[in-house]
Amino acid sequence: PLALANAPNKIESVxxxxxxxxxxxxxxxxxxxxxxxxxFVGLDGKPLSLKDQVAIALRRLSSGESLLTVGDFFSVSPSVVSQVTWRFVEAMEERGLHHLRWPNPEEMKVIKAKFEKIRGLPNCCGAIDTTHIVMSLPSVEASKVWYDKEENYSMVLQAIVDPEMRFRDIVTGWPGSVTDSCLLKSSGFFKLCEKGKRLNGNVIELPEGSHVREYVVGDIGFPLLPWLVTPYPGKDISICKVEFNKRHYATRMVAQRALARLKEMWKIVQGVMWRPDKHKLPRIILVCCLLHNIIIDMEDEVQDELPLSHHHDTGYRQQFCHSMDKSAFIQRDKLSQYLSDGLPP
Known part of the structure; x- marks a missing residue:
């Protein structure tokens, strides 16, 4: 039923x-x-080739259209679209995971240099952010745990991103009622960092002699930790801290852009998902993240044509976490001082 999978000029648009x-x-x-x-067969009774099946799955994930609409597009039944897409998701989980991994020490050197190039933050290894995948649930499944503070039913995705907008660590499957800080503390990434098994590379010495360890940057919805640097809260702060916050914001923006790009490219996770299977949804989200990374790894020109947005959670207010670690407080001050020393008088 498909000539599409073999028609290069149509592949990009579809x-x-x-x-x-x-x-x-x-x-x-x-x-x-x-x-x-x-x-699997089409409505004309002819068997679907493997390329046809990949085409159907990619269309379903990238368009976010209903099973019926995708089925009409390819002349197959909605149940075939559903089965083929799920089979593709399972295969991607099995074969594509090497596209989403924590960087090795050599890669991390390059990542740190690129982050520093953005607005001068030294020894930064990633930017962390979360987004909500909004769902419409049948009343039987619509328990309060999935009900988030913006009065939507949702599932949360937490991502740590490199300067190329590549996902390096993700956690999903948690209900929308879970706060950013709570999700972080429940994650494997948090446990690895707390045990000193991640973000445990080179400590750098700043010009005035103080030392700064490896860290990621996140917004004020996250706790301030020795390995997670958040901005200074409040408006009545020194010029030096205001400057730090500007640089911090520009650096962590890559995570917001990556999540906006994910939802723009893979529209199945954008908007409101109609009654998803909550056990399958985390696996669909993971595969969309793998596909997002593959496009970056393949240096696919398609990504250059997308608008550069950072709006991925429209209508969601900023969370605020009051938790902070004393040694982290000192590290943030060191970074702030270092960056303000570099300012012109």
């Missing part, structure tokens, strides 16, 4: 990826799809 990226994604999942082969 799937939002270049032919090269489409072929790479196909090569990743082909064996798994073959191993679980079942004869």
């Amino acid at each position: 799937f939002k990826v270049s032919t090269k990226t489409f072929d790479y994604i196909y090569s990743l999942v082909k064996e798994d799809l073959m191993a679980k082969s079942s004869s």
Whole structure:
């Protein structure tokens, strides 16, 4: 039923990826799809090729259209769209995970240099942020735990992002009622950092002799920790702190942009999802994050055509976390002092 999978000029407009990226994604999942082969057929009774199946799944994830609409587009039934998409998600989980991993020491050097280039923050290893995937739930499943502070039912995604907007660590599956700080503290990333197994690389010495360890940057919804630097709260703060906050904001903006790009590219996680299976949804979110990274890793030109936005949680107010660690307080002051010393008089 599809000539699309073999029509390069149509691939970009229909799937939002270049032919090269489409072929790479196909090569990743082909064996798994073959191993679980079942004869999916179109409405004309002809069997769907593996490329057709990848095309259907990518269209469903990238457009966010209903099973019926995607089915009409490809002349297949809604149940085939559903089964094919889920099979693709399973194959991507199995074959694509190497596209989402924590950087090795060599990669981290490059990441730190790129973060420093943004607005001067030294030894920064990532930017952290969260976003809500909004759901419409049947009344049977609509328990308060999924009800967030903005009165939506939602699932939260926490992501740590590098300067290229690549996801380096994600956590999802948690209900919308969970705060950013609570989600962080429940994450494997938090436990690794607290045990000294992550963000445990080079400590740098600043010109005046103080030392700064590796850290990530996040907004005031997160706790201030030795390895997580948040901005100074309040408006009545010194010029030096205002300057630090500006630089901090510009640096952590990459995480907001990455989440906005994720939702713009993979529209299944944008807007309101109609009665999703809450056990399958985290796996769909993960696969959208893998696809997001693959587009960056493939240097796909498609990404250059997307608007650069940082709005990914429209209508959600800023959370505020009062928790802070004393040694982290000192580290933030050291960074602030260092950055203000570099200012012109």
